[in-house]
Amino acid sequence: MFTVIAERINMTRKRIKKEVWGRNAEFIAGEATRQAEAGATHIDINAGGDPAKEVDDMEWITRVVADAVELPLVFDSSNPEALESGLKLCNRPGTIINSITGEKDRIETILPLVSEYNTGVVCLTMDDTGMPADCDGRMRVTRDLTGALEERGIGLDRAYFDHLVRPASTNPGQARCVLDAIAATRREFPESHICLGLSNISFGLPQRNNLNRAFLAMLVAAGADGAIVDPCEKGLINTLLSSRAALGLDDYCMEYIRAQRAGRL
Amino acid sequence: MFTVIAERINMTRKRIKKEVWGRNAEFIAGEATRQAEAGATHIDINAGGDPAKEVDDMEWITRVVADAVELPLVFDSSNPEALESGLKLCNRPGTIINSITGEKDRIETILPLVSEYNTGVVCLTMDDTGMPADCDGRMRVTRDLTGALEERGIGLDRAYFDHLVRPASTNPGQARCVLDAIAATRREFPESHICLGLSNISFGLPQRNNLNRAFLAMLVAAGADGAIVDPCEKGLINTLLSSRAALGLDDYCMEYIRAQRAGRL
Numbered sequence: 001m002f003t004v005i006a007e008r009i010n011m012t013r014k015r016i017k018k019e020v021w022g023r024n025a026e027f028i029a030g031e032a033t034r035q036a037e038a039g040a041t042h043i044d045i046n047a048g049g050d051p052a053k054e055v056d057d058m059e060w061i062t063r064v065v066a067d068a069v070e071l072p073l074v075f076d077s078s079n080p081e082a083l084e085s086g087l088k089l090c091n092r093p094g095t096i097i098n099s100i101t102g103e104k105d106r107i108e109t110i111l112p113l114v115s116e117y118n119t120g121v122v123c124l125t126m127d128d129t130g131m132p133a134d135c136d137g138r139m140r141v142t143r144d145l146t147g148a149l150e151e152r153g154i155g156l157d158r159a160y161f162d163h164l165v166r167p168a169s170t171n172p173g174q175a176r177c178v179l180d181a182i183a184a185t186r187r188e189f190p191e192s193h194i195c196l197g198l199s200n201i202s203f204g205l206p207q208r209n210n211l212n213r214a215f216l217a218m219l220v221a222a223g224a225d226g227a228i229v230d231p232c233e234k235g236l237i238n239t240l241l242s243s244r245a246a247l248g249l250d251d252y253c254m255e256y257i258r259a260q261r262a263g264r265l
Numbered sequence: 266m267f268t269v270i271a272e273r274i275n276m277t278r279k280r281i282k283k284e285v286w287g288r289n290a291e292f293i294a295g296e297a298t299r300q301a302e303a304g305a306t307h308i309d310i311n312a313g314g315d316p317a318k319e320v321d322d323m324e325w326i327t328r329v330v331a332d333a334v335e336l337p338l339v340f341d342s343s344n345p346e347a348l349e350s351g352l353k354l355c356n357r358p359g360t361i362i363n364s365i366t367g368e369k370d371r372i373e374t375i376l377p378l379v380s381e382y383n384t385g386v387v388c389l390t391m392d393d394t395g396m397p398a399d400c401d402g403r404m405r406v407t408r409d410l411t412g413a414l415e416e417r418g419i420g421l422d423r424a425y426f427d428h429l430v431r432p433a434s435t436n437p438g439q440a441r442c443v444l445d446a447i448a449a450t451r452r453e454f455p456e457s458h459i460c461l462g463l464s465n466i467s468f469g470l471p472q473r474n475n476l477n478r479a480f481l482a483m484l485v486a487a488g489a490d491g492a493i494v495d496p497c498e499k500g501l502i503n504t505l506l507s508s509r510a511a512l513g514l515d516d517y518c519m520e521y522i523r524a525q526r527a528g529r530l
Contacts, residue, residue, distance in 0.1 A: 172513030179486060201511055205518055206525045214507035217482035221444060242479035246466055248437030253470055260471045 002240060002249075003160070003195055003226030005074050005096070006040035009061060011049035020049065020057055028061060029068035036069045038231035039240070039264075042096060043069060045086065046076040054082040059089060066090040074098050074122075080109045087117045096120040096160060098228075100148075102127030102141040107148050120158045121149075122195065122228075125181070131164055138163050138181040139188070146189060160193040160226055161185050167203035168211065175201060175215065179222045186223030195226030213239040221247060238265050267505060268425070268460055268491030270339050270361070271297075271305035274326060276314035285314065285322055293326060294333035301334045303496035304505070304529075307361060308334060310351065311341040319347040324354060331355040339363050339387075345374045352382045361385035361425060363493075365413075367392030367406040372413050385423045386414075387460065387493075390446070396429055403428050403446040404453070411454060425458040425491060426450050432468035433476065440466060440480065444487045451488030460491030478504040486512060503530050 008031050011017045019027040032043050043065055047058035054077065062085075065073060072094030075086040083097055097114055099122035100106045114121045125132065125141040132138045142161060149159055163181040166174040182194050201215045202208035213235055216227060220243040231237055237259075245256035259265050273296050276282045284292040297308050308330055312323035319342065327350075330338060337359030340351040348362055362379055364387035365371045379386045390397065390406040397403045407426060414424055428446040431439040447459050466480045467473035478500055481492060485508040496502055502524075508514075510521035524530050 168511050168513060169518050172517065175511050175513060205510070206522065207530055210503055210507040210530060211511050211521075213478075214482040214485075214504055215511045217479040218486040218508070218511070220479075221483040221486060238475055239479055242475040243483070245470070246433050246440050246476050246480045246483070248433060248440060252437065253434050256476075257471065265472055265475060 001041075001225070002220075002244065003042060003193060004040050004231055004237075004240070005042045005044050005098075005195065005226065005228040006035035006038075006231050007044050007197075007199075007228050008035055008230055008232070009043060009065065010046040010076070011057065012046065017049040020047070020061060021053075023060065025064045028064045032065045032068040035231050036071055039237040040071060040231045042072050042074045042094065044074040044076050044098060044228065047082060047086075048077060051079070054079055055085045058082045058086045062086045062089045072096070078106060078110075080113060083110065083113055087113065087119070091117050091119070094120070096122060098122040099124050099162070100145070101125075102144045102148075104128065107145075111148065111152050111154065114154055114158070115152055120160055120193070121154070122160045122162055123149075124162050124164055126164060131166075133177075135177040135180040135184060138177070139184050142181070142185055142189070146192070156189055156192040159189075160195045161189075162196055162228070163194075165196060165198075165201050165215075167205075168201055169204040175218075179218055182219060182222040182224050193226055194224045195228060196224055197228040199229065209233055209235065212236060216240060217243045220244060220249070241265070266306075266490070267485075267509065268307060268458060269305050269496055269502075269505070270307045270309050270363075270460065270491065270493040271300035271303075271496050272309050272462075272464075272493050273300055273495055273497070274308060274330065275311040275341070276322065277311065282314040285312070285326060286318075288325065290329045293329045297330045297333040300496050301336055304502040305336060305496045307337050307339045307359065309339040309341050309363060309493065312347060312351075313342060316344070319344055320350045323347045323351045327351045327354045337361070343371060343375075345378060348375065348378055352378065352384070356382050356384070359385070361387060363387040364389050364427070365410070366390075367409045367413075369393065372410075376413065376417055376419070379419055379423070380417055385425055385458070386419070387425045387427055388414075389427050389429055391429060396431075398442075400442040400445040400449060403442070404449050407446070407450055407454070411457070421454055421457040424454075425460045426454075427461055427493070428459075430461060430463075430466050430480075432470075433466055434469040440483075444483055447484065447487040447489050458491055459489045460493060461489055462493040464494065474498055474500065477501060481505060482508045485509060485514070506530070
């Protein structure tokens with residue numbers, strides 16, 4: 001089972017902000033449905049259009065999306081009030097909070113919600129000193145974060161580590177240390193989940209989809225069992241199914257073959 | 266620099282056998298040219314249609330292909346006489362013999378040609394006991410092969426190790442140990458080349474191209490610097506360029522950007 005967190009309903013995107021503020025439920029429900037049909041296992045909701053309206057917007061989007069699809073939601077905010085406003089309305093099995101970092105105040109304000117609502121949590125491997133430049137730095141933050149989770153009795157099977165890739169165009173070689181950190185996390189904390197916000201790899205390059213697909217295959221091989229993506233992006237779910245089939249993670253390639261027969265490749 | 270050995274001119278394929286035996290130079294030259302234009306760095310020639318005709322066919326194909334393209338050739342046979350008939354006609358810088366294995370008689374009959382003609386050599390990691398089931402077995406054969414090369418004064422920068430992947434459909438998990446063997450070979454013998462006959466991964470599955478692309482991205486991430494492929498296969502060279510760009514192996518993604526501007530993605 002691979003976790004596909006669908007990222008399109010994000011108010012930092014102009015079109016989404018416009019339609020949420022216009023209270024266009026049909027449009028937002030359509031975004032949720034299309035992502036679910038494309039292969040999402042979770043729908044991410046980011047209501048960060050305007051801090052003053054975030055709680056209201058989170059509630060409205062949550063109602064619309066929960067009505068449109070049966071998938072668990074991912075509440076995406078650094079504001080505990082906004083997170084809780086969503087969680088109170090919809091807390092299906094598999095719900096995830098996105099995100100904490102190794103930063104002390106984020107841990108202290110957000111982990112209580114993870115405990116209270118018994119959710120999963122995306123853990124970004126950066127901390128008060130910033131984003132580590134190498135694999136060792138990412139693993140240091142990973143260990144700090146696992147410590148913080150264990151201290152509060154939150155099992156590592158509820159953690160989704162995201163090792164934060166920088167754009168290949170401006171940070172050549174960063175992808176390598178992300179892959180190394182994924183492999184190291186898989187070895188050291190085998191029960192944890194490992195996901196990655198994929199599309200940053202291709203920022204600033206033409207036909208970004210090509211790099212997203214290639215890097216997704218590499219992530220799966222390195223040991224990631226999740227990704228934060230636009231599942232409607234051409235070929236992305238194809239790459240995911242193909243990668244799992246190639247690696248023997250899809251028993252006798254049946255998931256791949258079923259998708260092919262259904263015309264979904 | 267990634268070695269793309271183009272595999273289409275292979276007489277175990279019906280169409281190629283027919284056209285070679287019909288001495289259709291235009292067709293064979295076209296196959297060579299199309300593969301070169303698609304991104305091949307080497308053209309493989311396999312004249313194994315009929316053992317009794319292999320030397321004649323190898324000579325004819327070599328003349329046709331050498332006339333059509335300026336790339337180095339890869340002579341693909343287990344018959345030393347056939348290999349030498351090609352090498353005598355065309356031995357450009359970068360020429361490769363395909364292949365030896367850890368089998369004693371192949372080493373003894375073929376390595377003298379590698380020495381005499383100063384070529385590269387594809388080294389398949391199987392031996393007299395067969396094809397190893399795991400990564401350790403592949404590494405044992407790799408060490409036997411590096412020993413045999415060093416004994417004859419052949420530098421490891423002339424070796425192209427192929428760790429032989431089995432079909433994912435019937436051998437789930439084999440891909441994992443091939444990736445592990447590639448990474449181990451890259452660490453232990455950093456000066457060697459590592460390539461792989463790609464398409465076996467997808468044997469028996471529909472829309473094979475999907476698996477080939479996903480697995481190619483994984484190979485590049487694991488440390489392979491070559492592959493034996495059909496470069497005309499849709500999206501394959503795109504995946505290669507995208508993988509190298511993502512990993513920072515393509516300085517500032519300039520090769521990727523040039524290919525995009527030229528409409529080659």
